[in-house]
Amino acid sequence: MPSYIEPRVLKGFRDFLPPAEIVRRSLTEKIEAGFRSFGFVPIDTPALEYADILLGKGGGETEKQIYRFTDNGGRDVALRFDLTVPFARFTALHALELTFPFKRYHIGKVWRGENTQRGRYREFTQCDFDIIGSDSAAADFEILLLIRSTLRNLGIDITIHVNHRGIFNRFLNHIGQSNNSCEILRAVDKLSKVGKDETLTSLSELAGEAHAQKILEFIGAKGSFNEVLNKITELAGGACPESERLSVINQYMRDICVNEAADTSIDPFVLDPSITRGLDYYTGVVFETFLNDMPDIGSICSGGRYDNLAGLYSKNNSISGVGSSIGLDRLLAALEALDKLPSSGSCKAAIACIDAEKSGQYQVLADKLRQKGIQCEVFVDACGEKNLVKQFQFAEKKGLKWVIIPDENPLSGTVTLRDLAARKNIDLSIGELIDFCGKAIP
Amino acid sequence: MPSYIEPRVLKGFRDFLPPAEIVRRSLTEKIEAGFRSFGFVPIDTPALEYADILLGKGGGETEKQIYRFTDNGGRDVALRFDLTVPFARFTALHALELTFPFKRYHIGKVWRGENTQRGRYREFTQCDFDIIGSDSAAADFEILLLIRSTLRNLGIDITIHVNHRGIFNRFLNHIGQSNNSCEILRAVDKLSKVGKDETLTSLSELAGEAHAQKILEFIGAKGSFNEVLNKITELAGGACPESERLSVINQYMRDICVNEAADTSIDPFVLDPSITRGLDYYTGVVFETFLNDMPDIGSICSGGRYDNLAGLYSKNNSISGVGSSIGLDRLLAALEALDKLPSSGSCKAAIACIDAEKSGQYQVLADKLRQKGIQCEVFVDACGEKNLVKQFQFAEKKGLKWVIIPDENPLSGTVTLRDLAARKNIDLSIGELIDFCGKAIP
Numbered sequence: 001m002p003s004y005i006e007p008r009v010l011k012g013f014r015d016f017l018p019p020a021e022i023v024r025r026s027l028t029e030k031i032e033a034g035f036r037s038f039g040f041v042p043i044d045t046p047a048l049e050y051a052d053i054l055l056g057k058g059g060g061e062t063e064k065q066i067y068r069f070t071d072n073g074g075r076d077v078a079l080r081f082d083l084t085v086p087f088a089r090f091t092a093l094h095a096l097e098l099t100f101p102f103k104r105y106h107i108g109k110v111w112r113g114e115n116t117q118r119g120r121y122r123e124f125t126q127c128d129f130d131i132i133g134s135d136s137a138a139a140d141f142e143i144l145l146l147i148r149s150t151l152r153n154l155g156i157d158i159t160i161h162v163n164h165r166g167i168f169n170r171f172l173n174h175i176g177q178s179n180n181s182c183e184i185l186r187a188v189d190k191l192s193k194v195g196k197d198e199t200l201t202s203l204s205e206l207a208g209e210a211h212a213q214k215i216l217e218f219i220g221a222k223g224s225f226n227e228v229l230n231k232i233t234e235l236a237g238g239a240c241p242e243s244e245r246l247s248v249i250n251q252y253m254r255d256i257c258v259n260e261a262a263d264t265s266i267d268p269f270v271l272d273p274s275i276t277r278g279l280d281y282y283t284g285v286v287f288e289t290f291l292n293d294m295p296d297i298g299s300i301c302s303g304g305r306y307d308n309l310a311g312l313y314s315k316n317n318s319i320s321g322v323g324s325s326i327g328l329d330r331l332l333a334a335l336e337a338l339d340k341l342p343s344s345g346s347c348k349a350a351i352a353c354i355d356a357e358k359s360g361q362y363q364v365l366a367d368k369l370r371q372k373g374i375q376c377e378v379f380v381d382a383c384g385e386k387n388l389v390k391q392f393q394f395a396e397k398k399g400l401k402w403v404i405i406p407d408e409n410p411l412s413g414t415v416t417l418r419d420l421a422a423r424k425n426i427d428l429s430i431g432e433l434i435d436f437c438g439k440a441i442p
Numbered sequence: 443m444p445s446y447i448e449p450r451v452l453k454g455f456r457d458f459l460p461p462a463e464i465v466r467r468s469l470t471e472k473i474e475a476g477f478r479s480f481g482f483v484p485i486d487t488p489a490l491e492y493a494d495i496l497l498g499k500g501g502g503e504t505e506k507q508i509y510r511f512t513d514n515g516g517r518d519v520a521l522r523f524d525l526t527v528p529f530a531r532f533t534a535l536h537a538l539e540l541t542f543p544f545k546r547y548h549i550g551k552v553w554r555g556e557n558t559q560r561g562r563y564r565e566f567t568q569c570d571f572d573i574i575g576s577d578s579a580a581a582d583f584e585i586l587l588l589i590r591s592t593l594r595n596l597g598i599d600i601t602i603h604v605n606h607r608g609i610f611n612r613f614l615n616h617i618g619q620s621n622n623s624c625e626i627l628r629a630v631d632k633l634s635k636v637g638k639d640e641t642l643t644s645l646s647e648l649a650g651e652a653h654a655q656k657i658l659e660f661i662g663a664k665g666s667f668n669e670v671l672n673k674i675t676e677l678a679g680g681a682c683p684e685s686e687r688l689s690v691i692n693q694y695m696r697d698i699c700v701n702e703a704a705d706t707s708i709d710p711f712v713l714d715p716s717i718t719r720g721l722d723y724y725t726g727v728v729f730e731t732f733l734n735d736m737p738d739i740g741s742i743c744s745g746g747r748y749d750n751l752a753g754l755y756s757k758n759n760s761i762s763g764v765g766s767s768i769g770l771d772r773l774l775a776a777l778e779a780l781d782k783l784p785s786s787g788s789c790k791a792a793i794a795c796i797d798a799e800k801s802g803q804y805q806v807l808a809d810k811l812r813q814k815g816i817q818c819e820v821f822v823d824a825c826g827e828k829n830l831v832k833q834f835q836f837a838e839k840k841g842l843k844w845v846i847i848p849d850e851n852p853l854s855g856t857v858t859l860r861d862l863a864a865r866k867n868i869d870l871s872i873g874e875l876i877d878f879c880g881k882a883i884p
Contacts, residue, residue: 003754004754004755004757005494005495005498005754005755006755007495007531007532007534007535007752007755007756008492008495008535009487009488009491009535010488010490010491010492010513010517010519011515013488013490013491014488015485015486015487015488015532015535015536016484016485016486016487017485017536017539017540018483018484018485018546021483021484021485021486022483022484024486025474025484032467036817037812037817037818038808038812038817038818038819038820039790039792039817039818039819039820039840039842041460041463041464042458042460042463042464042467043457043458043459043460043463044457044458044463044466045451045457045458046451046452046455046456046457046565047489047521047551047553047565048452048455048509048521048553048565049451049452049455050450050452052447053447053449053450056447064514065514067490067511067513067514069509069511069512070511071452071509071555072506072507072509072555073453073555075452077452079489079490089449090449090457092449093449093450093451093457094457094459097459098459099836099839099840101821101822101823103819104460109489111489111490113513113514113515123488123489123490131822134822134823136798136801136822136823136824137798137801138795138798138801138804138820138822138823138824139822139823141801141802141805142801142805142820142822145805149809248799251799251802252801252802252805253802254802255800255802255803255805255806256802256805256806259803259806259853310449312445312446312447313446313447313448313449314449315446348481350481353580356578356579356580357690357693358697359578359579359580359583359584359694360583360693360694360695360696360697360698361697361701362580363583363584363587363694363697363698364697364698364701366480367591370479370480375478375479375480375481376479376480376481377480377481377545378480378481378580378584379543380543380573380576380578380580380581380584381543381576381578381580381581382578382580394541397541398481398541400481411701
């Protein structure tokens with residue numbers, strides 16, 4: 001047995017100390033409460049799955065990044081690298097146990113051996129939510145609304161950029177470029193990264209300059225949702241089921257906006273034909289979500305509609321759906337930069353340990369406060385009256401609000417309540433203490 | 443690319459469908475709320491660590507069970523198999539950033555390639571909580587109290603069996619058997635599994651029959667906490683710091699019990715000299731927790747005091763502590779058998795989709811209910827009035843309480859509220875609907 005091992009974590013992996021973990025858990029709780037209020041229900045799947053299941057649809061990039069190994073039973077296994085593939089497998093396996101349309105969310109860690117130099121982590125948390133088993137515009141719209149509602153609950157202003165992959169495909173077909181669609185999609189997807197000029201060059205090489213200009217005209221269309229919709233519908237050769245779908249979704253959005261007292265001059269929904277989600281498996285609406293105060297951080301919540309979620313794992317069922325995913329780490333970074341991290345919002349107190357023999361009674365007193373919803377810690381190491389200052393400092397470090405200093409009768413005497421921020425002491429009876437603290441709960 | 447892959451999960455791994463996952467999350471939330479109310483704070487650590495760190499203290503059994511492999515960067519890595527070893531590494535790495543005594547909890551998944559025939563899972567959840575950096579009896583006691591408080595919050599009656607490893611060691615020393623202590627501990631630990639006769643045989647082989655009888659007398663001592671304490675103190679050769687520690691803890695327990703209005707005829711704390719926690723690294727108090735209504739399921743929460751948590755990863759710091767771990771899966775199985783699973787306790791409604799074009803307005807209506815704390819789903823697929831029965835059935839399957847049937851003016855008209863359990867309809871204005879649902883919140 002070694003006598004000393006250097007403590008360290010793997011590159012791209014992180015410990016979360018209490019201040020960070022408290023924020024992460026508060027954030028997850030708020031997001032989850034939003035999902036639940038819309039009737040979405042949680043699922044969970046294993047971290048480890050058969051590698052062939054996870055890699056089924058995977059291309060070269062996934063294969064390079066996945067944590068894959070042979071287990072002690074000789075099985076070829078891997079850690080999940082997203083929550084979508086496990087959900088597809090889950091849906092195929094449990095189709096008969098589920099009720100469709102099925103609205104589920106899944107919050108969990110995923111693992112990718114990404115190049116950490118790009119500032120990415122190898123272990124990170126995703127929050128996925130989907131409606132499967134419904135082709136309706138109402139389902140598309142509900143996902144968009146849930147994004148908006150969830151992020152607004154966090155106190156941030158967002159704009160959701162929406163598009164429809166089908167209209168872009170019709171447009172390419174209309175200008176005779178459907179054979180090049182993969183390459184063109186890839187070039188268009190890079191627009192925000194490389195700029196207009198470079199995109200024009202790439203597109204010209206693929207489709208000739210005239211078509212390249214036309215493509216840029218399509219993806220660059222600006223104006224209100226309806227104006228852009230009319231423009232791209234025209235460029236794509238006229239009204240079609242896909243333009244009709246966007247029109248219906250837009251009508252739902254208007255119904256929401258006119259019923260809000262809030263300032264509707266900033267439209268949270270924008271039709272943006274440059275959003276294509278690259279080579280993802282989306283077939284219908286697609287969307288990305290940007291922070292109004294920090295658009296450069298990129299989309300914090302993206303998704304779209306797909307045709308056949310579980311096709312690879314199912315011989316009979318064709319289940320379409322629409323869904324989205326919040327990248328918790330990017331969202332946290334943004335909230336921190338915007339000074340909008342959620343606080344735990346609780347009142348916190350500690351009972352100083354004046355006489356260790358009375359620790360049982362201190363716990364009884366603490367419990368009276370806990371029952372009123374106040375987090376109350378009991379300090380477990382005794383100090384003399386002289387060392388109270390140390391206990392105050394300790395409590396301040398821990399972010400507490402009050403230190404309670406009991407007298408020799410912790411349950412019937414009076415206490416001194418130290419307000420750490422105000423640096424003031426108040427003498428109270430036990431009953432007064434409980435009333436006082438109870439009233440301070442936010 | 444394959445065209446079909448059989449959907450399946452690895453042996454010993456599980457999917458959690460919504461009903462099970464909702465219960466798991468409710469249970470975790472309740473446990474966490476208990477931890478937080480005592481001032482314990484959460485941490486998190488990576489699922490994957492360097493194998494040498496995780497295996498540092500591990501014996502043969504751990505090495506056989508651990509999921510270990512070489513990652514794409516050639517590192518020898520493994521999935522964590524408990525939350526204790528990562529906590530030791532965490533403490534050594536972050537000692538300077540922490541404030542001691544440090545009270546933390548950690549709820550997370552761990553992975554062990556155990557033999558699934560013993561009914562064990564290979565992926566399961568642990569809830570660990572510890573106080574480190576304090577040697578006090580008050581810290582020992584607080585862990586015991588937190589176990590009791592957390593499990594009582596779940597509505598179950600428990601008995602915590604407490605012992606002190608040091609007294610048993612003194613006793614063995616007193617009868618001249620300290621050389622055999624490992625083997626004797628192992629034999630004693632099997633008592634509840636193999637019975638008294640077989641234990642006596644094993645002990646006789648190790649220490650001779652006279653000593654074996656003495657050992658059984660020690661571990662079989664019965665009576666009140668104080669009676670047992672007096673008995674084993676005497677057998678161990680008289681008062682010592684360890685018996686004094688148990689005496690202080692017992693005094694704290696009495697302080698708690700006398701201040702409770704509840705029936706104190708059942709003492710939740712028992713001194714049980716047969717509890718030794720086998721060959722674990724504990725050096726002070728040890729304890730196991732049993733359900734009064736289902737003792738045979740075994741301990742649902744065990745732990746104890748240890749000397750030097752981070753010693754293997756730290757050259758300078760010697761940090762002692764006391765902690766415990768709840769096995770979430772065993773606890774869930776017990777709660778289910780006792781019919782005490784937590785319910786989500788929320789009111790759930792759905793708005794029927796009568797006219798798909800009004801889906802935006804349905805969402806506005808739903809939002810009015812959500813703002814009152816009512817989970818409200820909007821059905822996304824239209825049905826004619828005739829098919830309302832199908833929507834009722836669908837809602838019942840999902841465990842909803844109400845279906846709201848809007849008229850042609852979803853936001854200004856009247857609605858029909860269908861009470862699914864009562865099979866009754868009530869006509870209400872929108873304002874009345876909101877009042878009515880709001881009042882039904884538990």
